[in-house]
Amino acid sequence: MGKIYWIASYPKSGNTWTRTFLTNYWRNLDQPVDINELEGGPIASARELFDESVGIESSDLTSAEIERLRPRVYREVAENSPENLYLKVHDAYTCTPDGIPLLSKEATAGAIYLIRNPLDVLVSFAHHSARPVEKMIHALNDPNYAFVNSPNRMHNQLVQKLLTWSGHVLSWVDEPGLNVLVVRYEDMHRDPESAFGAMVRFAGLDFDEDRLRKAIRFSSFDVLQSQEQEHGFGEKMPFSESFFRKGKIGSWREQLSDEQAAEIVSGQRAVMRRFGYLDEQDQIVF
Amino acid sequence: MQTYSYSAFGLTLTSELACPFLFPAQPDRPVDVHIRMGSVPAELDAPTAKGVLYQARPNQFLMRLDDVAAFLVSDGNEIIIERAPQATDDEVLLFLFGSAIGALLHQRGTLVMHASAIETERGAVLFVGHSGNGKSTTAAALHKRGYRILADDICPLALDDNGNPVALPGFPQLKLWADTAQKLAHETDGLRRVRPQLEKFGLLVHDEFVNQPLPLHAIYHLTNNNKKEFKLEPIEDSRRFNIILFNTYRKRFMDGLEMRADHFKLATTAGKTARMRRVTRPSAPFMLDELVELLEQDFKAD
The missing domain is CATH 3.40.50.300 (P-loop containing nucleotide triphosphate hydrolases)
Incomplete structure (x- = not known):
């Protein structure tokens, strides 16, 4: 079995929150950890990780070559790591042109897959990217959607295929032979001890209830937001106002028109139903 | 086979592959580095470090990029290139004057x-x-x-x-x-x-x-x-x-x-x-x- 636990999600679905919780749990300090020093990085798609492991600069490689090499990068990283690794990832679970999983199964111990109501994802994603909601509706519904896809310039991350929102979810949760824990963002809010406790157990960490409660408290939205207000947060996009915006459930209701919501629901209906975001009458739950 | 002489990285290079973007060597300088075309082993004996596409041991470095070329860099003075038939000269040169020459310069003790x-x-x-x-x-x-x-x-x-x-x-x-x-x-x-x-x-x-x-x-x-x-x-x-x-x-x-x-x-x-x-x-x-x-x-x- 591999050594990498992926902290996997579509963007804006609780990934940073989870990394903050896990960092607090690991370090077990008397005060909250600094959000600018979180574990769980670098992101799997970081260019430096690839370049160092391969020995060739990814910026001299074609996207097909990069895709073919990425599974070997994670294998190499896992083989050379004395202990388990926890890496953030936004890529969908896809295969290379050779049919090999991009996030090599041999390198993988498991994946914590975080899922959130796509309507709230949409609102948060639009805010985060400082883009109009309409554009992000298109992104969530686009089977070819990818991050940092421009061929004319170099970005500090590699291309990440996200697929549609539903495509992203299914790529992870239905991948045969992949050891996955699915956690809903909404459950992290409503019942943090169960949600985060499940992560601790899944990731093979020693379970301790006091430590769990403390780590939850130290990664509460208020703590994160006030740290950002005071010192800034490195993962905020340059054009957005803040990274930790509302952290609430159902804030789409104040931001989206009925038509906009319907456009997402009609594109993502089956997966929304399956994970409890639509009820039996197709009413939106959160 | 025709060879070319160049000056780059403060060194005098002779090469069997034309490197059109390099300066020609100054005459009568001793040659520091030979770049040759040839075949390259699949593995090094007892490598002490490995990455996805390279292996290294003291004074030897091997890198292989499928469909482009493999490079064997030795003793800070020799690079052997085994090129893939479909690779263009520009592609071979890109990696020759990237990781391969980088390894050679490491071998020469420069930082x-x-x-x-x-x-x-x-x-x-x-x-x-x-x-x-x-x-x-x-x-x-x-x-x-x-x-x-x-x-x-x-x-x-x-x-x-x-x-x-x-x-x-x-x-x-x-x-x-x-x-x-x-x-x-x-x-x-x-x-x-x-x-x-x-x-x-x-x-x-x-x-x-x-x-x-x-x-x-x-x-x-x-x-x-x-x-x-x-x-x-x-x-x-x-x-x-x-x-x-x-x-x-x-x-x-x-x-x-x-x-x-x-x-x-x-x-x-x-x-x-x-x-x-x-x-x-x-x-x-x-x-x-x-x-x-x-x-x-x-x-x-x-």
């Missing part, structure tokens, strides 16, 4: 910086930082302002006869992505792509290039963040050595070469003498003119 560099009145100024942070772009923008280029991407440091650190020249080409070329008003129509599939171009700078070692003046560590202001700060004494080592070219190659002692000595000396600054710019938009003005002001200052 190979992952840096672009220019000539100033006070000596060589190097730009280091993660890929994508603007090393080549910054050098290209200063070139546009009339500074001569010393190196792009790979810049070895060595000690001169008096024990002072010097920066060695690379070769007279800047690699630019389409957006940078456009920003600097270089027409890409006339430029050669570094690989047919990439929007990345080779800008030849033969007339604005220093092909000789320069005393090391300054090292700028380029970083960026999501804030709106620029920041230029001296690098603390305690961090200087680490900044230099972290920004060596393919630092993991050195593990296999087991040549760390030389590198430590060079890094210590360079860290003591060079002006070292960390420059943080807003990540977006890339305010290149402002960045370059800030740097220019600083490296001209006392």
Whole structure:
């Protein structure tokens, strides 16, 4: 079995929150950890990780070559790591042109897959990217959607295929032979001890209830937001106002028109139903 | 087989593969490095370091990129290239004058910086930082302002006869992505792509290039963040050595070469003498003119 636990999600679905919780749990300090020093990085798609492991600069490689090499990068990283690794990832679970999983199964111990109501994802994603909601509706519904896809310039991350929102979810949760824990963002809010406790157990960490409660408290939205207000947060996009915006459930209701919501629901209906975001009458739950 | 002679990285090279972007060698210089075409083993005996595409042991380095070429680099004086039939010369040259020559320069005991560099009145100024942070772009923008280029991407440091650190020249080409070329008003129509599939171009700078070692003046560590202001700060004494080592070219190659002692000595000396600054710019938009003005002001200052 591999050594990498992926902290996997579509963007804006609780990934940073989870990394903050896990960092607090690991370090077990008397005060909250600094959000600018979180574990769980670098992101799997970081260019430096690839370049160092391969020995060739990814910026001299074609996207097909990069895709073919990425599974070997994670294998190499896992083989050379004395202990388990926890890496953030936004890529969908896809295969290379050779049919090999991009996030090599041999390198993988498991994946914590975080899922959130796509309507709230949409609102948060639009805010985060400082883009109009309409554009992000298109992104969530686009089977070819990818991050940092421009061929004319170099970005500090590699291309990440996200697929549609539903495509992203299914790529992870239905991948045969992949050891996955699915956690809903909404459950992290409503019942943090169960949600985060499940992560601790899944990731093979020693379970301790006091430590769990403390780590939850130290990664509460208020703590994160006030740290950002005071010192800034490195993962905020340059054009957005803040990274930790509302952290609430159902804030789409104040931001989206009925038509906009319907456009997402009609594109993502089956997966929304399956994970409890639509009820039996197709009413939106959160 | 016909061979060509060139001068690059302060060395005299003979090559069975034509390298049109290099300067011809000065006559009657002893040859430092032989570049030959031939076959290359699949593995090294007892490698002491391994990456996805390379293996290394003291004085030997092997790298293999499918469909392009394999390179065997030995003793700091020989590179054997086994090329794939479908590879273009440009593609082979791109990796030859990337990781392969980088490994060779490590083997020669120089401290190979992952840096672009220019000539100033006070000596060589190097730009280091993660890929994508603007090393080549910054050098290209200063070139546009009339500074001569010393190196792009790979810049070895060595000690001169008096024990002072010097920066060695690379070769007279800047690699630019389409957006940078456009920003600097270089027409890409006339430029050669570094690989047919990439929007990345080779800008030849033969007339604005220093092909000789320069005393090391300054090292700028380029970083960026999501804030709106620029920041230029001296690098603390305690961090200087680490900044230099972290920004060596393919630092993991050195593990296999087991040549760390030389590198430590060079890094210590360079860290003591060079002006070292960390420059943080807003990540977006890339305010290149402002960045370059800030740097220019600083490296001209006392």
